[in-house]
Amino acid sequence: MYKQRGLLIVLSGPSGVGKGTVRKELFQQPDTNYEYSISMTTRSPREGEQDGVDYFFKSRQEFERRISEGGLLEYAEYVGNYYGTPLDYVNATLDAGRDVFLEIEVVGAAQVREKVPDGLFIFLAPPSLSELQVRLVGRGTEEADVIASRVLKARDELEMMNLYDYVVENDEVSKACDRINAIVTAEHCRRERVEKRYLQMLEGE
Ligand SMILES: Nc1ncnc2c1ncn2[C@@H]1O[C@H](COP(=O)(O)OP(=O)(O)OP(=O)(O)O)[C@@H](O)[C@H]1O
Numbered sequence: 001m002y003k004q005r006g007l008l009i010v011l012s013g014p015s016g017v018g019k020g021t022v023r024k025e026l027f028q029q030p031d032t033n034y035e036y037s038i039s040m041t042t043r044s045p046r047e048g049e050q051d052g053v054d055y056f057f058k059s060r061q062e063f064e065r066r067i068s069e070g071g072l073l074e075y076a077e078y079v080g081n082y083y084g085t086p087l088d089y090v091n092a093t094l095d096a097g098r099d100v101f102l103e104i105e106v107v108g109a110a111q112v113r114e115k116v117p118d119g120l121f122i123f124l125a126p127p128s129l130s131e132l133q134v135r136l137v138g139r140g141t142e143e144a145d146v147i148a149s150r151v152l153k154a155r156d157e158l159e160m161m162n163l164y165d166y167v168v169e170n171d172e173v174s175k176a177c178d179r180i181n182a183i184v185t186a187e188h189c190r191r192e193r194v195e196k197r198y199l200q201m202l203e204g205e
């Protein structure tokens with residue numbers, strides 16, 4: 001019997017815009033039905049971060065071995081560290097008909113677009129660049145030079161907004177979550193209509 005694959009939802013945007021905050025809020029909502037794909041990184045854990053929960057923390061050597069084995073759906077080097085999405089988990093979950101949620105930067109998102117063109121690509125945008133800087137400083141997890149690199153990078157990342165299916169402003173976390181939920185629901189309805197039409201056409205043969 002024909003079984004539709006799950007939907008791959010990609011949330012991207014500059015560092016500090018609030019991707020993690022929005023994602024955590026979405027996953028706390030009782031009717032959320034996506035699976036979160038935990039990324040791999042060579043970055044050191046921040047205070048409170050747990051291996052296998054926030055990231056799979058790996059050495060550069062181990063990460064490069066995963067790349068050479070083709071074990072990543074996408075990866076990017078971001079301000080001196082590797083970040084990537086384990087391929088097996090994404091494939092197994094989508095094959096089981098479950099939606100997968102990726103929270104990744106823009107270079108990796110562009111690679112996913114090439115490989116999974118029917119994914120749903122959402123760019124989370126800050127109200128302004130100055131507010132982005134305020135958020136990064138307020139988070140207090142990076143030194144001033146790293147914050148400066150991330151804000152500088154954000155200028156180029158914002159130019160990639162037009163490559164996305166949707167741009168969602170993160171002015172308020174609850175509003176951003178509502179917008180993302182509405183987009184995902186609309187995409188499911190669209191896919192159901194297409195699937196129904198497809199099955200009707202097969203029956204008519
Ligand atoms: N809508 C918002 N209004 C004000 N502050 C926010 C909002 N969303 C997130 N923040 C704050 O901004 C900071 C950065 O948020 P967060 O860590 O979620 O960003 P991120 O995009 O996941 O960053 P990175 O890509 O570096 O992981 C946090 O301190 C968070 O509490």
Ligand SMILES: Nc1nc2c(ncn2[C@@H]2O[C@H](COP(=O)(O)O)[C@@H](O)[C@H]2O)c(=O)[nH]1
Pocket residue numbers: 013014015019039040043074075076078083084085103104105106107108109
């Ligand atoms: N291309 C990928 N980017 C990822 C992945 N996981 C996280 N990220 C992004 O990296 C930056 C920096 O993250 P931080 O935790 O050090 O602040 C940020 O934009 C993340 O969204 C991934 O698997 N692939």
